Amino acid sequence: MSRRHLISQLAHVEVLSPKPAETVAFLHDVLGLEANGQAGQSAFLRGWGDLFHHSLKVTEAPNAGLGHIGWRAGGAEELRIAAQLLADGGHGEGWTEGDTGHGPAYRFRNPEGHVNEVFWDVEWFEADAAQRSPLPNRPQKFQPRGAAVRRIDHVTVFCNDVAANREFYCDLGWKHMESTHLDADDREVAAFASTGPMAHDIGLIGDRSGGRGRLNHFAFWLDTREDVLRAADVMRDAGAFIENGPGRHGIGEAFFLYVREPGGNRIELFSGGYQVFAPDWGPIRWKASQRGDSYWLGHFDETLNQYGTPDVPVPAQDVAAVGE
Template sequence: MPNPLGDIAHLGHVELLTPKLDESVWFFTEILGMTETKREGDSVFLRTFDNYEQTSLILTGHETSGIKKMALRASSEDALARRVKAVEEFGMSGSWVDGVAGTGPTYLTQDPDGHDIALYYETEWYQAPDDLKPGLKNQPQAKPNRGIGVRRLDHVNYLGKNVKANTDFLENALGARPTEQIQLDTGEISGRWTTFTHKSYDVVYSADWTGSTGRLHHIAFAPDSRDDILRAADLALDHGVHIETGPHKHAIQQTFFLYLYEPGGNRIELCNPLTRLVMAPDWEVVTWTEAERAKGQAWGLKTIETFHTHGTPPVAKA
């Protein structure tokens, strides 16, 4: 039986590192249509229009690219305490720190690969200023009038030295459950998709070809429709943003996708918001074989080579 859902409510926000802070801010505001809310030191705080919380993304200037942390909101104070206890019983350590981006007390820990994961419950709800007030009272903010207007931060895809060890941590310490995976002919799990909710996935681990730890494959944002993703491809073309692959449809999870590189070098996915829901409480993990994955994506597009080799921060070739 899969782990019961509930202690982790959802993916809260992500902090990305970028060596080109101004250019990265331009990408997320002018191409993705996110709203800048504040700046602190070398960090810029941004939000998607349908986020009830203050912040969806923090961009921090740094000497290189990559992910600094992923933040997950617990469903209650008791749920947060249970997850902290489970993390420590799993054998991982952590510490309490002040929250950022409108969040309260935060437990900062790491997965076995060294990725920082922040757990919190207390959070400030966003109050739109007059010029961003929506027409509908059940929407936190008016839709932006620039870019494609991404609705939410959808998922994080980490690179990991050991996919199984990292997803075992998510499942046993944080209460996630796996929905799909790739198993190589050797028996190794080279990719696993996990969820904390009824979405088909929230956090993914893919095998890092370099054997490195702590790197990022991509983060993903969901706009309203497939048409928005097609429009994003045109905007990227018009403004010199690198399109890595897509628009197309994944076989795994059936996600309609477009992959771009933001100016700092991090891979960003735009994915359709109607990703499959996993409603079955006794869901069995869907396993894809090496031969099945060699067929490419859902409509026959072969997976581009850089999808297996590009990650951040970059690693020098041997």
């Protein structure tokens, strides 16, 4: 296992949408993301506090889902080491010349098949005169629109084998923070890992649909729980589909709201949580019966909990078995 800090942070997520114009309009007008250009069938957006060119790429596709997850390496040498480890482990797909907003990237797949990439060179966002903040440590001034989300926070994907995918990321230097295990046989059905002190920047949820490589959700940060409550009003007034919340997770100690954008992808608005700097902390183990996914709100509707993109219906007997 690598002990070197090879990956520094989640840099961006690419999501696919069959309704790209509606998706982008929702993200800009209702979530409050900033538009930052287009290329081909893709649009690039960022939160007002995101430091790089973009944190979200929306690409037109027949079905909703995940395009890829973009990670920034800890440095140029760390990028080389990570690429070699991935190639040696049989997970690498090779180098690309890069994309809008970042330089050369090494593409790879986790055991579930989700596409990831890691890179070092990035285009830092530079505000024009109208957007420039008087605070030099902010990438732009705060001009609230819609929910006014600040920055990307994490991405959560479905996996048929949670433990194998968690071990894959941890072998690259992620820290295993928390996990959920079935009461009956101790099988790991959810895991959360982080490249830094946050509760998680990658979530892995057991998939009972029979599908493969699906997206559960991607999440944006809001500064306070009051901002999440305000966002619920914004979503309701905009006619958005509020799937769950506001509520509080036990896992991660986060205040949350789940909504779906017009293309079908789930988005979490996220605040609170904890930070852990101790290198020997955790992982924390939850039993499924402890319902770490919902601490304040009560039990999730498991049909909603198993919704993902692309949408694959979950058999009723498998939905009922989630908490066993």
